[in-house]
Amino acid sequence: MPLTELLPLVKELSHTDRLLLLHFLTSELLKNANLIPLGDRDKISIPNLHDSFEAAAVLAKALAEEKAAIHG
Incomplete structure (x- = not known):
């Protein structure tokens, strides 16, 4: 079919x-x-901060x- x-x-x-249609x-x-495609990223293992134990430790320390600063 022609455009x-x-x-x-x-x-x-x-x-x-x-x-x-645009997504397709x-x-x-x-x-x-x-x-x-962005929707298919979950099917592929991509290392990121969500998988980083070091990032989790830094976040836990900051929290x-x-x-401690708020509640003394």
Whole structure:
């Protein structure tokens, strides 16, 4: 189907359906470029601060210090 036939149909879509179409097209473009769509990041193990025990220890220490400063 040529784009000239598709555009009038897209204009008739609701706002929500346009957003879903945008998400679909973006995901397809990312797949074609061999990139990882944001929604698929959870399926891949990516190390980050949420998995860092060192970061957790630093946060726990900061929270304990703040609690001591507030409550004495």
